[in-house]
Amino acid sequence: MIKTGIGYDVHQLAEGEKLILGGVEIPSEVGAVGHSDGDALLHAIVDALLGAAALGDIGQFFPSEDDQWKGADSLHFLNVAGEKVRNAGFEINHIDSIIILQKPKLAGFIPEMKYKIAYTLQMDEGQVSVKATTTDHLGYIGEGKGIAAQVIVTIKG
Secondary structure (H helix, E strand, C coil), X not given: CEEEEEEEEEEEEEECCCEEECCEEECCCEEECCCCCCCHHHHHHHHHHHHHCCCCCHHHHCCCCCHHHCCCCHHHHHHHHHHHHHHCCCEEEEEEXXXXXXXXXXXXXXXXXXXXXXXXXXXXXXXXXXXEECCCCCHHHHCCCXXXXXXEEEEEC
């Protein structure tokens, strides 16, 4: 059986915060506001994986009201989600993702993001796609006030 899952995450951007995407810290004047490290890409992947296996969502396992997750590394969330999917009898087949951010440009950081995602989920890097786009200065994201990520995954079992 092949199943798919989708994930979406959005965070406000603010000065004084770190910008972490795919487990990689990106030099930037602004960063994501979040309870954990604010990694919108990994949060969307976690939701997509959990959704594909019908296991719930990120908030059920890592609620923002729980102080133990304050400042947490989202690679831990990804690792736990991967384990839950595998324990449910599935293999992660493919991840396709897109980060929506006006600036900074992300192309130079994408290979490291792909590596960290693949390594954490025990996948081949060829099974992980990370893309980035802007909104051409339109809306909240285009004004540099936010970031979003969208993901679709396939699992088989």
